[in-house]
Amino acid sequence: MALNPVLGKLVSKRVVLASASPRRQEILTNVGLRFEVVPSWFKETLEKSSFAAPYEYAVETAKQKALEVANRMHVKHLRTPDIVIGADTIVSVDEQILEKPVDKQDAYRMLSRLSGKEHSVFTGVAIIHCSSKGNQLETEITDFYEETKVKFSDLSEELLWEYIHSGEPMDKAGGYGIQALGGMLVEYVHGDFLNVVGFPLNHFCKKLAELYYPPPKHTVQHIKHDSIPSVDTFENLSDGESESSNFIEHKGANNLDSSSMCPSRPVYNCENSSSVRTGFMVPLENQNGASESAAKLPSKILDLMDGFKASKALFVASKLKMFDYLKNKGPLKAVDVANEVGTSVCGTERLLDACVALGLLEKTSQGYSNTDSANTYLTSDGEYSLHGYIIHSNDHLWPLFTNLESAVREGSRQNHRAFGRKAEDLFKDYYHSQEVKQRFMAAMHSIAHLTARDVATAFDLSQFKSTCDLGGCTGALAHELIQIYPNMKVTVFDLPEVIANISYFQPSEQCAAPVTFVSGDFFKDNLPEADLYILSRVLHDWPDEKIHVLLSKISAVCKPGCGILLAEMVLDDEKKNRSTALLQSLNMLVQTEGKERSGSEYQGLLEQHGFANVKIRLTGNLLDVVLCVKT
Numbered sequence: 001m002a003l004n005p006v007l008g009k010l011v012s013k014r015v016v017l018a019s020a021s022p023r024r025q026e027i028l029t030n031v032g033l034r035f036e037v038v039p040s041w042f043k044e045t046l047e048k049s050s051f052a053a054p055y056e057y058a059v060e061t062a063k064q065k066a067l068e069v070a071n072r073m074h075v076k077h078l079r080t081p082d083i084v085i086g087a088d089t090i091v092s093v094d095e096q097i098l099e100k101p102v103d104k105q106d107a108y109r110m111l112s113r114l115s116g117k118e119h120s121v122f123t124g125v126a127i128i129h130c131s132s133k134g135n136q137l138e139t140e141i142t143d144f145y146e147e148t149k150v151k152f153s154d155l156s157e158e159l160l161w162e163y164i165h166s167g168e169p170m171d172k173a174g175g176y177g178i179q180a181l182g183g184m185l186v187e188y189v190h191g192d193f194l195n196v197v198g199f200p201l202n203h204f205c206k207k208l209a210e211l212y213y214p215p216p217k218h219t220v221q222h223i224k225h226d227s228i229p230s231v232d233t234f235e236n237l238s239d240g241e242s243e244s245s246n247f248i249e250h251k252g253a254n255n256l257d258s259s260s261m262c263p264s265r266p267v268y269n270c271e272n273s274s275s276v277r278t279g280f281m282v283p284l285e286n287q288n289g290a291s292e293s294a295a296k297l298p299s300k301i302l303d304l305m306d307g308f309k310a311s312k313a314l315f316v317a318s319k320l321k322m323f324d325y326l327k328n329k330g331p332l333k334a335v336d337v338a339n340e341v342g343t344s345v346c347g348t349e350r351l352l353d354a355c356v357a358l359g360l361l362e363k364t365s366q367g368y369s370n371t372d373s374a375n376t377y378l379t380s381d382g383e384y385s386l387h388g389y390i391i392h393s394n395d396h397l398w399p400l401f402t403n404l405e406s407a408v409r410e411g412s413r414q415n416h417r418a419f420g421r422k423a424e425d426l427f428k429d430y431y432h433s434q435e436v437k438q439r440f441m442a443a444m445h446s447i448a449h450l451t452a453r454d455v456a457t458a459f460d461l462s463q464f465k466s467t468c469d470l471g472g473c474t475g476a477l478a479h480e481l482i483q484i485y486p487n488m489k490v491t492v493f494d495l496p497e498v499i500a501n502i503s504y505f506q507p508s509e510q511c512a513a514p515v516t517f518v519s520g521d522f523f524k525d526n527l528p529e530a531d532l533y534i535l536s537r538v539l540h541d542w543p544d545e546k547i548h549v550l551l552s553k554i555s556a557v558c559k560p561g562c563g564i565l566l567a568e569m570v571l572d573d574e575k576k577n578r579s580t581a582l583l584q585s586l587n588m589l590v591q592t593e594g595k596e597r598s599g600s601e602y603q604g605l606l607e608q609h610g611f612a613n614v615k616i617r618l619t620g621n622l623l624d625v626v627l628c629v630k631t
């Protein structure tokens with residue numbers, strides 16, 4: 001049973017968030033929703049005076065943002081999403097609509113208008129259900145808005161400018177962010193706090209409840225239309241969707257991070273997390289940091305202590321190809337899996353049970369079978385198989401991470417301790433041992449294929465007629481680019497040893513314009529001509545000195561207007577919030593001389609080589625995207 005099966009209803013659907021707002025991504029991620037991010041290209045230029053009320057403008061803009069994404073994904077022959085969610089947040093004061101400031105003066109105008117007054121924050125939301133009939137996209141649109149009233153204190157000039165110079169106002173409606181420094185300007189908030197931050201979660205859940213659980217006619221009088229049904233109500237309503245248990249696990253895990261969203265409002269975290277947890281109930285500590293009773297355990301720490309056991313269970317089940325057997329022959333009893341794989345029955349049963357508890361498998365009286373996620377991601381031939389990366393994690397990263405302590409003490413990579421060879425020798429191994437080479441390429445292909453759509457759609461790249469993916473390996477991103485921009489000429493440039501082994505990874509269906517593969521070393525050889533150079537998961541391998549060598553080579557062949565697109569995990573500037581990216585930076589420490597970097601660090605590197613207009617898109621998924629152009 002899910003805490004909130006209305007969100008559980010979306011588990012099996014392909015949900016797309018048509019928004020680049022990191023806040024919206026975080027709010028929805030924190031409640032365990034799984035979705036792709038495809039930022040809308042709709043320009044927020046609707047004529048404001050043509051709307052009778054400010055909220056109508058926000059709702060219409062939200063609708064247009066979502067429709068643009070739904071149409072683009074349909075037209076570009078991508079798989080039509082099931083649901084597209086769009087949102088638009090505006091601030092309204094004295095009948096005027098304030099959006100994001102265009103510059104510091106504009107931010108000043110906005111904030112001085114809000115000083116000492118109450119204003120309204122409206123977020124319009126559109127939920128678009130999509131289907132394909134023949135070649136036509138059919139949509140059903142549900143929209144709504146939420147209003148929150150916010151009052152600012154009187155703001156002194158000094159405070160105003162200090163706040164503006166912090167940079168926080170620039171990407172936020174009304175020029176402030178209530179969830180961070182802007183919270184200091186606020187005297188009171190009446191209404192949904194998350195609505196101000198960009199997404200009215202409570203109203204969204206109520207809307208989904210209306211859509212998915214319309215009250216049966218004979219019980220109408222018992223159901224409160226404006227409430228999200230309670231857990232008990234939902235138990236009755238639940239349709240028993242098998243993935244709902246995954247949903248809870250996921251949500252529990254995500255609450256670990258939710259503090260970054262709203263540090264000043266612990267209530268928002270605490271209420272959710274204490275009611276969400278399943279399995280072992282772990283309320284949070286009281287204000288003094290002391291447990292309220294002996295039964296209350298530090299859940300976050302316990303989860304972290306157990307993390308390695310869960311990773312290793314996943315690695316071993318993958319290595320033994322259990323997900324492949326279960327896909328082809330499931331449901332199977334433990335004894336049958338053990339016979340297929342050649343393992344002990346007692347060990348196999350424990351591993352399978354652990355995988356069930358981790359939400360990777362399902363268990364019924366017929367035996368064990370894969371969840372949909374296991375079929376998609378964990379089988380070696382799944383549509384978005386991560387099998388290659390999992391094996392790489394087990395065989396290569398695990399031994400390196402075992403030496404993390406030495407890496408931290410010495411500040412350098414640990415290949416010699418993990419494998420008895422220097423990093424350089426080992427790197428050569430990738431290309432000299434066929435097995436290791438295939439394993440490494442499969443790992444890189446898994447991640448590139450999984451993230452290709454996010455990377456290719458983070459920005460509108462249609463102005464670039466030719467693209468060169470430097471270190472593009474098997475061409476997974478290149479193929480995605482051609483799907484989205486059929487007229488783009490796409491070249492992949494990688495080492496000869498890599499290019500010699502790409503055939504296994506090529507898609508079976510023929511693309512309209514095939515990808516060109518060119519072999520060479522981007523540090524030594526001439527680069528192919530292109531309007532846009534892509535570096536996906538390349539810069540994080542190298543120290544700044546090597547990056548300067550590479551960027552100056554690219555800069556030398558780039559004409560004004562040509563661009564660089566980076567795909568990396570981008571750290572927040574303070575390096576304290578994005579745990580996946582920060583852990584990845586440790587991953588780079590144990591095996592390379594590189595590291596993960598923040599948006600301003602990438603900007604600094606790029607600007608030194610004549611690239612400007614640096615834009616960063618946080619996709620909410622594995623890779624973020626940075627785009628800049630040569631001046």
Ligand SMILES: Cc1cn([C@H]2C[C@H](O)[C@@H](COP(=O)(O)OP(=O)(O)OP(=O)(O)O)O2)c(=O)[nH]c1=O
Nearest residue numbers: 019020021088089172173176177178196197198
């Ligand atoms: C008032 C306020 C707004 N905001 C943000 C929420 C929205 O992200 C942003 C308003 O701009 P929007 O145009 O609603 O959204 P966006 O440009 O960030 O993303 P997209 O158009 O791709 O959906 O302001 C805060 O983060 N905190 C606040 O206190």
